[in-house]
Amino acid sequence: MDLLTILTFIALVLIILKIYNKLTVGWDRSYTCLIGKTAVVTGANTGIGFYTALDFAKRGARVILACRNKEKAENARKIIIKITGNPNVVVKNYDAASFASVRAFAKDFNETEGRLDILVNNAGIGADRMRKKSEDGYNFVMQVNYYSSFLLTHLLIDKLKASAPSRVVNVSSVMHRIADLDPDNLDRYPKERSFPTYINYANSKLGNIVFTIELARRLDGTGVTTNALHPGAILTDIFNGMRGWQAILFKFFATLYFKTPLEGAQTSIYLAVSPEVQNISGQYFSDCAERSLSREITQHNFVKKIWEKTEEIVHLTPQEKLN
Template sequence: MGIYLTIVFYSAIALVILKLYIKLTTGWCYSQVCLKGKTVLVTGGNSGIGYETAADFAKRGANVIIACRNKDRAEAACEKIKKETHNQDIHYKLVDLSSFASVRKLAEEINQTEDHLDILVNNAGVYNVGNQLTEDGQQLLIQTNHYSPFLLTNLLLDLMKKSKSRIVNVSSLAGMAAKMDLEKLNKYNNFFTDYALSKLCNIMFTIELASRLKGTSVTTYSVHPGTVKTEIIRDSGLVAIVSRSIIRTLFKNATEGAQTSIYCAVQNDLEPFSGEHFEDCHMVERYKSAQDVWIAKSVWAKSENVVQLR
């Protein structure tokens, strides 16, 4: 019994030290930039990182548009942000990122109702959704996480070029573990491989987008928000209970996870670093898997064909 208590004791100490390290290294956006008169669009802004990102923009005085697929959750999020920030310019648009038609409808609405769009945060995403095909014949995960943000961004570019604007693509450290294989993008491999590939696509998309936007008023950045507490693990078994305990102890909360997205959206003087990757509110070297600009161009060409952009 003594040896087990010793193991538990030292494990607890290790967790505390790791938690302190995570807290001390978590980046914070300290910018006081005011967004009054600016219009921002945050996908998945009804919960989690997206909600905290939208709420921060609202505190800065922005006209905030939340895009998500559930009307009740969207309305609840808007009302909560209004109450917390005393900013009444909080609105929502419905979109289903598993449908290209829905994405096109959202873009059409934004282009018709707004005369400028200053910040776009492609935040919404899914993780472990299994082997599901969308109405467009694509794997649900890659369409939601990459193809639809790619399509939405391109459909809004003309509007965004009317002002000095920024596009933030929320990626993940998981992209570091992926090796780009265009043939795998619409095949179900396993949940982690597919998720990692989709997050690598986010980075590659950002690289090529930045290249195409040179000489315009629009810049773009990819971000890793950190490992953030989510509702992914919902089972009630012992392993799930232990996993949730570790997650609560070690992972960032949604406010912490939103900081790098906020930073890339509002921090002054980031324009020269368009196309770069950020973690904990500072620029980092791109993962080895995301350094080939020719692969980035190939991902763009593939995506352009899939979404029938041209």
Template structure:
């Protein structure tokens, strides 16, 4: 009996390992491309996918700016990346994407220090925030952090990006956008967490489409992507809003969680591919998954919605509007 259990255990472990290695861990991307002389900004680079992305760019010789909201976490990440890569041109700058004034101040500092920007990775994100949470200017948290903060950031850095040859803007969406719809009256709140998060990832694709159109002929490549299901800290707020048992359930199902998810490094590979691969500019405006183009949902291809979202976003980042929205 004991021997049978051991044999079944070994058999299952091998199956699980192979399933993860050859399917759930996603596409591999290997490239020797160097980024010496290039400047890259990665938001939310102190953990998860953003950290692995910043580490990879630093290994390739880029000057990397980790755009983070927490000084202690940012300093620690910069120190580790510098030590691991030997690249001293790794710095951080504070940005809180839940505060449009912080985004403005971040961009002011970047513009005073640099006269080019080769890669902007709009990576930072929150998921599962309680429905009562709002940004500093009163916007629904998922919409505000995952999208609106990045909308302002990208627009304020556009002059720098446009004057840099072959520059790229890479934004992180998610496969969850396939179940998303636009809830046009929800940007100040009144939406449940699943709808709020999925909408924030749908609008990233609409934003990328509209941005690509507006930057036509500028030489800037704009793409967005799904990193896959990745073992990061992204679920940290979910217990607060869904169920306090959530972390316990995840731990109980740990083995399955390990099999069906990517490591943060594997999760960063599509971002890295989109940011550096020579093939990507051919697919300007596209949505990627597993280092390949993929058709997004019908809602994500709605050009009228993309234009409408852009116009509303321009109003929402206007201080004259948001000072009354609290």
């Protein structure tokens, strides 16, 4: 084979891969109207969360952008209002790295908002920023990506129940499949050398799924449903912390092959609004289709232990616990 044939072959494979990527994106095709409904999206100022909030605003919802950076959030709010013409978009301070902030957000929401139809637990950080603890003394990535969604959902559950049928959507990741989550050492110290950063991220994303499974069980019959999802490999700011030559190589391939944030938002939107999933709860989706979960992570003892350990970590009062 001469060089030209090899290069043509490589180019063909890359083009086929690109076409495959585009053809396999799942799109939410529902016409659900959200006028009169209220939605909260955490981490809505950019990436997947931004396009999720934008979609809800297009459908006429009152949308709360729950964000930690006021300036970025205000900017996102202005863009959403400009695109959709829906002025009912509000910014509220929410820092998932602080339980005090999560509690303050929920208190303000419960006191000032009449209803809650959709909660999308989307805020998250990547693997690279893990080697420190939060102000509450916990594994930073676990707190931002998992513990705070757990706490926030508990604190807003009465509004969700009162607005039923309502939905909780938890943005997880396919990375959960390589997690190594020990219920007896849930908040594993992030500085252990034998504990790679990507496993820590994977653990936080498995936390989202385990939470979804048990939450669905505990909410059975209330009219509140919950599902988890993998958005796909999406080119967003979440990879900005990467450094060195790996980052350059990664950015090159990601620019070519990763999906856009709009494509990444589709499964979150689908789970929040589509009539197709109105009676489905406790499941895991990607590309707007249900996917199977491994038997080990759905075992009741495993799920129950993690749930109870998380209740302790976020300091739920007896009244706040879900039975």
